[in-house]
Amino acid sequence: MDFIFDLMGRFHPLIVHLPIGFLLLGLMMLIFDRKENKHQKIIRFTFFWGTFSSLAAVLTGTIQYTREGYPWEDIQGHLILGVLTFVFSFLMYLKLKGYAFFKRISYQFLGYALVVILSITGHLGGNLTHGKDHLSAPLPDEIKQVLGLEVPSRTLVLHPETHRELPFYSGVIQPILDQKCVSCHNPKKTKGELLLHNFKGIMIGGEKGSIISIIKPEESEMLKRIHLPRDEKKHMPPKAKIQLSKAEIKLIEQWVSMGTPENKTIAELRLSQSFFSSFFPKDETGIYPDPVLDPLDKSVIDSLMAMGLQVAPLYKTASLLKISAINFPDFDDQKAVVLLKALDHIVDLDLGQTQVTDAIFEVIQQFKYLTVLKLNRTAISGNGINKLNNLEHLKQINMINSNFEAVHLEEMYSFPALEKVYLFGTSANQSTEEIPDQFQPIFERGNYKLDEDVEENL
Ligand code: HEC
Known part of the structure; x- marks a missing residue:
């Protein structure tokens, strides 16, 4: 049943357009109707659906955030403003309902607030899906400078291999x-x-x-x-x-x-x-190391692909590889031995939704340039994860919805380059395991503390 939530999360980018539409229409009608005051009922109706759909957007957005491993720093502004959109829309609805309390708050105040909040929320959301410079990228460099935006040096792009x-x-x-x-x-x-x-x-x-x-x-x-x-x-x-x-x-x-x-x-x-x-051209994150390596033999890449693995070079011409078993649900610890053929070339490895177990750490510890490791939805408990502490480039581990156990958290404290570990949907979520302050920012557990009386009812 878990997939239902994933699916709901995926609907967020679609649903967000509803409150934008309803609320803008409602605001336009308020202006249109400001003198005669004849259409209160239909305006109220619009704000009702604006409120309802913004709540739906907040909920699906929160699901997407928790299940797809977005870091909190990136989404906090968007999420908080999303909640405010809902709140202000609801206040507007209540005022239109004619509650005496809201007489003191003017339509102008609520209207302007909604326009501002809605625009910023939408803009931040767009940044999340399209990248921070989505809007500013087409501007000429001169205008970017005036606006104080970063001007990318576009002319010089070098290729790592050539x-x-x-x-x-x-x-x-x-x-x-x-x-x-x-x-x-x-x-x-x-x-x-x-x-x-x-x-x-x-x-x-x-x-x-x-x-x-x-x-x-x-x-x-x-x-x-x-x-x-x-x-x-x-x-x-x-x-x-x-x-x-x-x-x-x-x-x-x-x-x-x-x-x-x-x-x-x-x-x-x-x-x-x-x-x-x-x-060099930037990959999505620009977090990978750049060792000088000979490209892997094409026959090796072909044999990995023939097995059912996805293999993609990190840069168009470079020798570093991203390998994913995403379409290979039967992939397991034994089969993983083939990866040793690409030992030094793997920088990004996705073994999510496969049969791998804790024994896989034995293999993974040998990938010395490994930077991103994904083990989402696997039976990994974390037993033996300490073997990876010799990986000098390992920055990110995703173990969302895996069997990861909080007792193994501290084994990761000694990892030299670790920046983020995503543990949503694991038992590390509920664990009371105290993570020392300096390591707190590394672990994204989705620490939702339930009130005690709520907990008792579960
Ligand atoms: C907006 C115009 C402008 C740009 C762009 C510019 N310069 Fe200049 N540059 C000047 C002017 C005007 C002078 C003469 C006044 C002075 O010496 O400061 C000058 C003088 C110089 C001189 C001294 C020449 C001499 O013999 O006195 C050097 C060296 C120089 N520029 C290097 C550079 C370099 C390197 C860049 C790019 C990184 C650059 N300039 C970009 C306007 C510019």
């Missing part, structure tokens, strides 16, 4: 300059008599001569300018313009300190991948 073959200057440095400097330092508009649109221009320098010092690279005018405090008049790019990111500054610094090589590739210059990783 970037090493690029010439450092033309593949990385010049694209950065093109984006942040060339609008003022080009043949048409040559501020400071300096050209930055090609290698020659950079080498020639500006009105005060060379901007690169070969003898003391760290004292180069180019570096001095980008390091000056942003408020300083000589800071580059000027304070009103889109600034260089920290990663970009590091790269320019590196290039100058290496003597501004023109044609050498990143591989030839033996530059560490860490300089470039912030320019």
Whole structure:
């Protein structure tokens, strides 16, 4: 029967549109009817359904939150405002009913409050489903700057596997300059008599001569300018313009300190991948490590897929893998041995809804780059989970609706990188196990404390 709740949760994105419609219609009718006051009854009817549907939205939303492992920090604003939408809609309904108490609260107050609350709730909800920059992404960078929004550096995207073959200057440095400097330092508009649109221009320098010092690279005018405090008049790019990111500054610094090589590739210059990783295309979370690994043999990937596992590369060309047994309900501890063929390549492993048991930890402990582990709806009790404490990248474990037992919580305290453990729907929910303060934020248990008299009735 559990699936009914999951299903109800999934309806949330649909149901939320009902209160929006009802409440907006109700508010519009209130304005329309404000002089004659002839349509109170139908307006009340609209707010009745607005109230009812916002309650349904709150309930389905809460189900979705608890069952699908959304972190509380992400949804708190949306949830609280959702509840407020319901409350204000109900107050409006009661006022329309003519209760004397509500005479003192004006329609204007309730109306404006509803518009504000409803808009913000909807906006936050949209952010949850479509991502934070959903609305702002199409705006031109200039407008984003005025609004104080983050301006993403769109032009430079590097691929984890192929970037090493690029010439450092033309593949990385010049694209950065093109984006942040060339609008003022080009043949048409040559501020400071300096050209930055090609290698020659950079080498020639500006009105005060060379901007690169070969003898003391760290004292180069180019570096001095980008390091000056942003408020300083000589800071580059000027304070009103889109600034260089920290990663970009590091790269320019590196290039100058290496003597501004023109044609050498990143591989030839033996530059560490860490300089470039912030320019790799972001996966959903950007939490994965970036070891330099040879891609896994295609025949191995094929054999895993032939078994029924889903195997997907993390980045288009990279060697790290996401493996999921989501369509493989018979997958069990014995079958898991095949995963050892992809030992170093697995960073995201989903064994939810399979037959695996605690014995699986024996296998999993060998996946040294494993970052996300999902064991939802399995018979895992957590016995032996301490074996994973050598996994230096393991950040997230999902064990929603598994048999996880609270006694094994403390075995995870020593995990070096752990950030979140989702335990909704496990007995760890009800457990009184005291988690020390510093580990509290890691464990999402859905700590709903029931009143004692409610508990007695269950
Ligand atoms: C909005 C226009 C603008 C942008 C964008 C801009 N600059 Fe400038 N830059 C100027 C102006 C104006 C001057 C001349 C005044 C001064 O020296 O501060 C100048 C001067 C310089 C000079 C000194 C040249 C000399 O010989 O005196 C350097 C070096 C420089 N810019 C580097 C950069 C770099 C690097 C970037 C990109 C990260 C950049 N600028 C982006 C407007 C800009």
